[in-house]
Amino acid sequence: MRSRGSAGRHRAILLISASVVLIAVGIATYWFLSAQPKIALTTRPPVPVSIAVATRQNVPVYLTGLGAVQASLTVGIRxxxxxxxxxxxxxxxxxxxxxxMLAKIDPRLFKAALDQARGKKAQDAALLVAAGKDLARSKTLALSGAIARQTVDQQQATVDQLKASIVADEAAIDTAQIQLGYTTIRAPSxxxxxxxxxxxxxxxxxxxxxPIAVLMRVRPSAVLFTLPARFLDEVRGALTHGPVTVTAFDQNNRRALSVGKLLLIDNAIDPATDTMRLKAIFANDNERLWPGEFVNARLLLKTLNNALVVPSTVVQRGPQGLFAWIVTPKDTAEPWPITTGPTIGDLTVITSGVSDGDRVVADGQYKLKRNAKVRVTSSPSPTSGGAR
Known part of the structure; x- marks a missing residue:
């Protein structure tokens, strides 16, 4: 009986020991499996990004408006x-x-009118000679009392009337000559x-x-264009410092056609569109500007000297405003709040938040988190480019 009891106790101990081992194995397996994501998180691979280096350079600031080319002189030949x-x-x-000489109109009627005016003057001149002689005789007779003084006065009035007629005849001749001259149409410019x-x-x-035709003078030519009225003070300020350069580009805003100067700002702002009209003049010696052509007029407002610039793709917008991803010396990414100036072409001026020489992420930001490791896929180079 004792041997049987000993065997039962032995089996119970074995069962308990096996159960403890199984529980321990299960707990170890659970902890191992639950630790795998944490291990994966801590070993997350670096994020591939393209970076640029913030640099300082002189940045021209442009304003661009749509305009149309106008001839400097347009005359209808009429x-x-x-x-x-x-x-x-x-x-x-x-x-x-x-x-x-551009054209001729049949001159015969006008020649006849001129001849008629000249004939009328010759007729009045002959009458004046006769009247003058009669007046001289009347004065002689009046001295001897042969005729009344009234007769002399009447003869004097006749002479004066004929003199006035001759003046009118001369005016009629001038008019007829001018009318005859108009039968030949000449270029006014x-x-x-x-x-x-x-x-x-x-x-x-x-x-x-x-009109018979239209004459246009295209050398020089003008461009009439519009800009938002909010730039009025800045443009007027630029004019006070000297000539303002305006470059005319084609409709695709890619090819420069001609370079000229801002001539004037219109004397009123259009309240319907809140825009102002400006006029620039171009020498147009190569006639690349053609009247009626639509162009993009790019006005050089000012040049920012030694401005800090980055590619425009660096600038990101978040809930707290604008920011940029800065790459630290440890190759980790940190978001920094920034303030920006004007954007010119593919460059943006940075006024605060980034320093000269900082490495900034230009592409691949959507995968970044704070302190994330980065892997540079393009070698860092100073920002470059220009206003277009």
Whole structure:
């Protein structure tokens, strides 16, 4: 009986020991498995980023507005007398000089009018000679009492009247000569003739709405453009310091067409759009600016000397405002609040929060957390670029 009891106690001890071992193994397995994410977290790989170096440089500040090219002079070639358009002496698109003959109107009626005025003057001149002789005789007779003084006065009035008629005749001759001169249409200025709208053989009138052609002077040319009215004081301030440079770019804002100077600011702001109109003048010697063409006018407002700049992609916006990721000497990322100045092209001026030479993250920020390790995928280089 005792041997049986001893065997039972032995088996119970074995069962208890096995249970304890199993529990210990289970607890160890649980702790091991639960520790795996923490181990993975602490061994998180570095975040790949592209970085740039904050540097100082002179930064030009530009204002760009949409504008249209205007010729410096636009003249409609119109008749100044009515008549039949006899000849057109220009070729469409031709460059002409001031005084060049452009067209002729039938001059016959105007020549006849001039001849008539000259004939009338000759007639009055002959009458004046006769009246003058009669006046001399009347004065002689009046001295001897042969005729009344009233007769002398009447003869004097006739002479004075004929003199006045001759003055009027001379004015009529001048008018007729001017009218005859108008039958030859000449270029009022240097420029380029456009498309002809009236052919020879048509009767033209002074009151016609459509000109024979349009003459434009494109050297120099002007650009009329608009800018937001909030820049008025800054532009006026720039004008007080000297000429303000304006560059005309094509519609894609990529190719510079011509460089000129700001001529004036319009005398009123458009309240409907809160914009101001400006006019710039360009020499346009190569005629790359064409009247009616839309261009982007880029005005050089000022130059910021020794300004701290970074690529615009560095600037991030968060709940607390603007910030940038700074790469520390230990290759970890830290977010720093910043304040910015103007953005010019692909560069942004930093006024505080970043120092000269700081390494800043330019790409890959969306994966970053505070104190995250970073791996530079592009070698750091000073920021570069320019205003476009």
């Amino acid at each position: 008749p100044q007398v009515d008549g039949t358009l006899q000849e057109v002496l220009f070729t469409e698109g031709q460059e002409v000089k001031k005084g060049d 240097n420029g380029r003739i456009g498309i002809r709208s009236i052919d020879p053989g048509n009767v033209v009138h002074v009151s016609d709405a459509q």
